[in-house]
Amino acid sequence: MASRRQWGAGAGAVDVPAQERKGGKAATDHLLRAFFAVFFVLEGLSWRRRRRRDGEGVFLLRYVACLLCLQAAKIARRPKTTTVVAQQPPRIRRALADVSNLVNGRAALPVVNRQKAAAAAADKCRKPIKQRNENNKAAKPEVIVISSDSEKHKKNPAQRAASRRAPIQTLTSILTKCSRASDGVISPKKELIYDIDASDSHNELAVVDYVEDIYRFYRNTENTYRPLCTYMVSQTEINERMRAILTDWLIEVHYRLMLMPETLYLTVYIIDQYLSLENVPRKELQLVGVSAMLIACKYEETWAPLVKDFLVISDNSFSRQQVLSTEKSILNKLQWNLTVPTMYMFILRYLKAALGDEELEHMTFFYAELALVQYSMLFFAPSVIAAAAVYAARCTLGLSPLWSDLLEYHTGLAEPQLLECARRLVSLHAAAPESRQKVVYKKYASPKLGAVSLHSPAKKLLPPPSPVAA
Structure with missing residues (x-):
């Protein structure tokens, strides 16, 4: 069939019939297939020799390269498809109608309806504002009237109480009140000037921020772990x-x-x-x-x-x-x-609050170890024995004051609460030289420990001597 030439309107291109294009494509395919068939036959005949000469790696690379060439030839022969998008007349944006860039947007409203639409939109916007204004009218703000001093006195007590502002209860204030109420030994005290933990503020092991809470916990739980007296x-x-x-x-x-x-x-x-x-x-x-x-x-x-x-x-x-x-x-x-919580833990804290020297420390531990030997001292709590040991040591050494506000704050005990236990400790000191258990007395009689056991017991805490019969 003879080919026909079709001239475009202005392009001048020649349109080849589809049947001729298909015939040329088929011939090209046959030639490529024949070429690669011959190539693979020759490669198959000599693959042993090539494999022995070049090695398996080079042979495989050559084989893969041939496959890639065949695939590239097939891709090159594929017809290119182009998508033709039908041209549409340019859209003209219309004010107050459609300002979007969508392809299939809604048509612009007629000019006649623009004013009605704008008025309707304005009404919709005004309605909530009107409603809010009505709500604001319902909740009128409280007017603060500034009156003179004479008018203030004319108010009745109920009005004066209502005018006062109630204190706000915060979580911190509630927890603080609960913490103070849970501890029976804490009462409203004077603000202390001296901080006994100031020297340990840079020592992380001293836990200065929590030491008060720790010893408060010790005092609250010591009775739980006490042995039976x-x-x-x-x-x-x-x-x-x-x-x-x-x-x-x-x-x-x-x-x-x-x-x-x-x-x-x-x-x-x-x-x-x-x-x-x-x-x-x-x-x-x-x-x-x-x-x-x-x-x-x-x-x-x-x-x-x-x-x-x-x-x-x-x-x-x-x-x-x-x-x-x-x-x-x-x-x-x-x-x-x-x-x-043992007695030793409380003694360390109370000696720190006593602001004493090494002699006071040795004397306090002397009284504490005398208490360890005697079974009758189990009647007292460890914190009470520790505080009484500090008090008895101060009395024996003649220190003044015998019991300071600082000691009372950190021990939670007043001087009258210590007298009974302190009298027993001083009585043990007085009887130590003649006692059968003299290890504690001899231990603290050595100069290494200040020979504190050789001090005379505090006469203030000793019972009065019995009258001698005539």
Whole structure:
């Protein structure tokens, strides 16, 4: 079929019939297929030799390159398709009708309706404003009338009370009131001038921001962990004298092993708490004391003594297995609760508030260790004994004042509340030289500890001498 030439209106292009274009395309496809068929046949015949000569990597690369060439030839022969977008007449934007750039937008409103639409839109905008104005009229603002002083006196008490502004209760004020009400020992006090924690403000371990809360917590919870002051009634084979002998011996062991003070006070607490819960035979009392000190050393000391050290000190009165078995029994009875407020914790705080010297410190600890030996001192709480020890030490050394406002603030105890316990401590001091348990007296008679036990007891706190019969 002969080809026809069609001339465009102004382009001058020749339109080749579709059947001729298809024939040329098919011939080109046949030629390419024949070329690649011959190429792959030749490659297949010599692939062993090429693989042996060039290696597998080069051969595979050549093979992949041939495949890519074949794919590129196919892509090049694909007809290019163009999308012709029908031209539309340009849109003319009309004011107040359609200001969008959408292709299929709504038609512009007639000019006749523009004024009505604008008026309707204005009415819609005015209605909420009118409603708001009506609401504002309903809630009239309160008018503050400034009156003279004479008119103020004419008001009745109800009007004056209503005019006053009620105090605002904030969460902080409520929590502060609850905190003060929960602590029975805190009452409205004078503002203290001296801050005993100012020197430790840069010491993070001193926790200056929380130290008051910590000691308030200790005072509130010390009665929860106190051993019974009447547990000797339930003991069948031991008595107060045996406990005093054991405690006196443990103080000597503690001093010889150069242990920390916290260890001694925790040891005595563990013994009393265990005896409050368990009936102990007489022959096992020393074993309980050694096991209690071993537990306290493990809790407080950096380097705790070994079990064999306690066996040697106790003259091998029991075996290693007995010590470990008793240690386990004590911990189970105490439910592994060893974090308790002891007397030593309160003494440290109260000595800081006393603003005393080293002699006052030694005298206070002398009275505290005298209290450890005596079973009758379990009647008092650890915080009370600690405060009474500071008070008795100040009385013995003749310091003035005997009890300051600073001490009363930090202990929560007034001077009359300490007299009974302080009198007992001074009585123990007076009887110490003639007592059978002299370890504490001899310990604090050494110059290393200021020889404070050699001071005369405070006569103010001693009972009056009994009249001598004629």
